[in-house]
Amino acid sequence: MNFLERIHLDTVRAVDQHGTMTAAAKSLNLTQSALSHSMRKLEDRLSIKIWLREGRNLVLTQAGEHLLATANRLLPQLVHAEEQLGQFARGERGTLRIGMECHPCYQWLQKITAPYLREWPSVDFRVKQEFQFGGIGALFAHKIDLLVTPDPLLRKGLHFTPVFDYEQVLVVSADHPLRNEKWVIPRQLGDATLFTYPVPQERLDIYTHFLNPARMAVRRQKVVETTDMMFQLVACGRGVAALPRWLVEEYASKYPVVPIRLGRRGVRKQIFSRRS
Amino acid sequence: MNFLERIHLDTVRAVDQHGTMTAAAKSLNLTQSALSHSMRKLEDRLSIKIWLREGRNLVLTQAGEHLLATANRLLPQLVHAEEQLGQFARGERGTLRIGMECHPCYQWLQKITAPYLREWPSVDFRVKQEFQFGGIGALFAHKIDLLVTPDPLLRKGLHFTPVFDYEQVLVVSADHPLRNEKWVIPRQLGDATLFTYPVPQERLDIYTHFLNPARMAVRRQKVVETTDMMFQLVACGRGVAALPRWLVEEYASKYPVVPIRLGRRGVRKQIFSRRS
DNA sequence: GCAACCTATGACTATCACTCATTGAATAAT
DNA sequence: ATTATTCAATGAGTGATAGTCATAGGTTGC
Numbered sequence: 001m002n003f004l005e006r007i008h009l010d011t012v013r014a015v016d017q018h019g020t021m022t023a024a025a026k027s028l029n030l031t032q033s034a035l036s037h038s039m040r041k042l043e044d045r046l047s048i049k050i051w052l053r054e055g056r057n058l059v060l061t062q063a064g065e066h067l068l069a070t071a072n073r074l075l076p077q078l079v080h081a082e083e084q085l086g087q088f089a090r091g092e093r094g095t096l097r098i099g100m101e102c103h104p105c106y107q108w109l110q111k112i113t114a115p116y117l118r119e120w121p122s123v124d125f126r127v128k129q130e131f132q133f134g135g136i137g138a139l140f141a142h143k144i145d146l147l148v149t150p151d152p153l154l155r156k157g158l159h160f161t162p163v164f165d166y167e168q169v170l171v172v173s174a175d176h177p178l179r180n181e182k183w184v185i186p187r188q189l190g191d192a193t194l195f196t197y198p199v200p201q202e203r204l205d206i207y208t209h210f211l212n213p214a215r216m217a218v219r220r221q222k223v224v225e226t227t228d229m230m231f232q233l234v235a236c237g238r239g240v241a242a243l244p245r246w247l248v249e250e251y252a253s254k255y256p257v258v259p260i261r262l263g264r265r266g267v268r269k270q271i272f273s274r275r276s
Numbered sequence: 277m278n279f280l281e282r283i284h285l286d287t288v289r290a291v292d293q294h295g296t297m298t299a300a301a302k303s304l305n306l307t308q309s310a311l312s313h314s315m316r317k318l319e320d321r322l323s324i325k326i327w328l329r330e331g332r333n334l335v336l337t338q339a340g341e342h343l344l345a346t347a348n349r350l351l352p353q354l355v356h357a358e359e360q361l362g363q364f365a366r367g368e369r370g371t372l373r374i375g376m377e378c379h380p381c382y383q384w385l386q387k388i389t390a391p392y393l394r395e396w397p398s399v400d401f402r403v404k405q406e407f408q409f410g411g412i413g414a415l416f417a418h419k420i421d422l423l424v425t426p427d428p429l430l431r432k433g434l435h436f437t438p439v440f441d442y443e444q445v446l447v448v449s450a451d452h453p454l455r456n457e458k459w460v461i462p463r464q465l466g467d468a469t470l471f472t473y474p475v476p477q478e479r480l481d482i483y484t485h486f487l488n489p490a491r492m493a494v495r496r497q498k499v500v501e502t503t504d505m506m507f508q509l510v511a512c513g514r515g516v517a518a519l520p521r522w523l524v525e526e527y528a529s530k531y532p533v534v535p536i537r538l539g540r541r542g543v544r545k546q547i548f549s550r551r552s
Numbered sequence: 553g554c555a556a557c558c559t560a561t562g563a564c565t566a567t568c569a570c571t572c573a574t575t576g577a578a579t580a581a582t
Numbered sequence: 583a584t585t586a587t588t589c590a591a592t593g594a595g596t597g598a599t600a601g602t603c604a605t606a607g608g609t610t611g612c
Contacts, residue, residue, distance in 0.1 A: 004358050005282055007569090021590065034570050036591060041569095046358075048365040052418070056578050056589035059418060062371060063364035070357040074350060081346040082280050082322075088339035089324040095338060142328070142335055283600090297559065310601050312560060317600095331609045332558030558609070565602075572595085580587070 003045045006078065009071035011035050012050065015058060016068055087122060095124035099144035101135045101151065102271060103197040104227050104247045109148065139274065151203060152272040160272035166244040168205045168267040173237045174256035183261035186214035193239030194218040195230045206242035209267045231255045244269075279321045282354065285347035287311050288326065291334060292344055363398060371400035375420035377411045377427065378547060379473040380503050380523045385424065415550065427479060428548040436548035442520040444481045444543040449513045450532035459537035462490035469515030470494040471506045482518035485543045507531045520545075 014024035015035075025032040043050055050067060051058035060068060087093035100106060106127060117125055128144055135147045152160035170189075172178050178188060194206070201207045211217060222239065224230045230241050235255035248259040290300035291311075301308040319326055326343060327334035336344060363369035376382060382403060393401055404420055411423045428436035446465075448454050454464060470482070477483045487493060498515065500506045506517050511531040524535040 001358070002282065002286075004354055004361075006278065006280070010278075020588085022588080030569095031571060032590070033572075033592085038569070040591080046361050046365055048361055053590070058590080063361055066360060066364065067357070070353070074353055074357075077346070077350055078280055081343070081350075082277065084342060085280075085322050085324055085339055088342065089322055296557090298557085306600095307602060308559075309561085309603075314600070316560080329559065329608095333609090334559080553612100555612080556610085559607090561604105561606080563603090563605105565600105567598105567600080569598080569600105570596085573593095575592080576590090578587100578589075580585100582583100582585070 003042060006075075007038055008042050008067075009075050011039055012064065012068050013071045013075060015051075016060070020057060091123070092120055093122045095126055096146065097126045097128065097144040099128050099135045099138050099147045099149075101129075101147070101149035101203070103129070103199070104244060105148055105271065107227070108246075146273055146275055148271060148273050150205070150269050150271055152274070160274045163271045163273050165268065165270050166246055168209070168242055168262060168269055169245045169248060169259040170206075170262055171231070171234050171241045171243055171248050171257050171259060173235050174258055176237060176240070176258070178260060179258045181260050183264055183266070185263065186211050186216035189218050189240065190216060192218045193220045193222060195222050195224045195233055195239050195241040197230075198223045198225065204242070205267055205269060206262065209269075210242075210262045227251075231257060279318060282351075283314055284318050284343075285351050287315055288340065288344050289347045289351060291327075292336070296333060367399070368396055369398045371402055372422065373402045373404065373420040375404050375411045375414050375423045375425075377405075377423070377425035377479070379405070379475070380519060381424055381547065383503070384522075422549055422551055424547060424549050426481070426545050426547055428550070436550045439547045439549050441544065441546050442522055444485070444518055444538060444545055445521045445524060445535040446482075446538055447507070447510050447517045447519055447524050447533050447535055449511050450534055452513060452516070452534070454536060455534050457536055459540055459542070461539065462487050462492035465494050465516065466492060468494050469496045469498060471498050471500045471509055471515050471517040473506075474499045474501065480518070481543055481545060482538065485545075486518075486538045503527075507533060 010028055011021075011024060014027050015021055018024045018027055021035050022032045025035045028035070039050060048063045049061050050064040051060055084093060098109065100109065106129070109127065113125060117123065128138065135144075135149055136153050138144045139147045148163070149160075170178075170184055178184055181188075189211070196204050196206075220239075222233075224233065224241075227243075227247070230243070231251045232255065233239060234241050235257050242262065245259055248257060251257065252259075286304055287297075287300060290303050291297055294300045294303055297311050298308045301311045304311070315326060322339075324339045325337050326340040327336055360369060374385065376385065382405070385403065389401060393399065404414065411420075411425055412429050414420045415423045424439070425436075446454075446460055454460055457464075465487070472480050472482075496515075498509075500509065500517075503519075503523070506519070507527050508531065509515060510517050511533050518538065521535055524533060527533065528535075
């Protein structure tokens with residue numbers, strides 16, 4: 001078994017194309033002798049004749065015709081497969097699966113990646129935001145190739161690359177009582193309604209870096225799915241939110257909202273990324 | 277180029293099936309080392325990773341997944357091709373193209389071949405009766421594999437195998453004036469209408485072996501396409517025909533016809549066959 | 553911590569794919 | 583006819599390389 005090798009398909013095809021075995025050999029960068037030997041071995045092992053030797057040229061037998069048809073069907077597929085693997089090698093193909101543990105980063109990421117995707121149409125790009133076992137889990141299970149997160153898991157041998165700094169700020173409407181404050185202290189939010197993304201509290205910076213340390217809480221917390229919705233609600237005075245300053249600045253032209261520093265020093269964060 | 281070989285497809289597939297490279301190696305009758313080496317070489321040449329080495333097992337990369345899909349698609353086709361070539365080898369497949377230069381032999385041939393064809397359904401069988409350059413020409417151009425003819429071409433190095441003897445006889449209706457003759461001489465046909473197959477006179481035995489040597493001719497010759505038609509016409513007394521005795525005997529139960537020897541000694545012929 | 557698994561790797565080897573040189577045969581040219 | 587080309591087949595020899603062996607480096611599970 002396993003008699004048929006690529007060389008045989010190549011040979012049958014080349015002989016058919018170039019007429020003679022000698023020409024075929026040249027086209028394959030081999031000697032006529034090499035092809036003769038390898039085909040003879042195939043013929044022996046299968047105990048069939050591929051060609052009839054008629055004078056000084058070769059005439060395909062029925063089995064040979066069949067083999068030629070097979071070669072014509074399979075070889076292009078092999079070549080195609082190699083080309084595609086080459087594309088993988090050059091990064092021209094494949095799916096870059098990005099996991100994101102920071103909600104508003106999606107828009108930032110799209111802005112970054114759009115020109116790249118336009119240039120490499122065969123590269124696919126997928127963003128996941130829901131992970132069964134957390135971002136790190138997805139990374140290790142090879143569900144994603146890259147994890148973007150504000151909360152890197154600090155374990156030995158686990159290296160995260162800082163991507164950019166940002167400041168987490170409070171967002172209030174332009175006519176909110178706190179609108180002119182340089183900064184706020186936790187107690188000032190005691191009566192507020194806080195809009196957050198639908199993630200656990202331990203991943204919300206305003207809790208971990210601001211409210212919890214002061215043992216304070218807001219009156220109400222409401223979950224909002226999208227960034228736009230959050231700005232809308234804040235803008236019409238229904239509550240406050242905590243978001244990156246760059247995001248607030250971007251939305252400031254669209255909604256009447258104001259960013260305010262959280263605490264005297266502000267809450268400074270970094271976005272990290274880690275490759276699989 | 278030409279990096280991808282069968283072993284690589286086999287390996288990827290076997291590893292996927294058996295879980296580990298060691299098990300895959302066993303299934304391919306190779307050592308783990310062999311697979312490791314050959315796959316590493318492929319990875320190097322394509323500069324891609326097929327697997328990620330995770331602890332003590334292998335996880336396919338995207339390129340690897342792609343290669344696996346390719347293997348799953350192509351390998352069965354290769355195996356199938358080998359099987360079919362094997363069938364050619366064992367004579368279980370293929371088309372036996374038989375050329376026939378003797379019209380009524382077709383029925384005889386079908387009787388011979390029917391049981392064989394029933395047993396080997398994947399063997400195809402084709403009979404040609406019209407040749408652009410004659411039976412021998414078709415044979416040498418590999419248009420047919422076997423030539424059945426009553427008129428072998430006697431050339432040096434050209435060997436025909438005699439298949440069976442037959443006697444060419446005159447066929448007349450059961451109430452024909454000649455019906456009781458032991459044999460006829462050419463002159464007795466001077467006034468007859470002769471039915472023949474649509475072939476040139478030099479291939480009609482009644483001319484070459486009977487009429488021509490005596491410089492005689494029939495009054496009329498009419499061409500008939502089928503054997504059945506010929507017997508019908510003879511039976512109702514519209515004329516006579518010259519056919520093999522075995523054929524006349526077969527049809528005698530169906531039509532009221534009588535065979536009569538051509539000349540005192542009869543016209544004895546042989547059917548020959550020759551393989552391509 | 554040990555045993556039982558993996559895969560990777562270097563060194564060595566045997567195989568076999570390939571080349572070289574030649575033969576034999578069929579065309580084509582003289 | 584005779585010779586020159588142009589094929590494929592073939593045997594002998596070799597060189598590349600696919601394979602084995604032995605071992606190292608890891609991970610997993612008991």
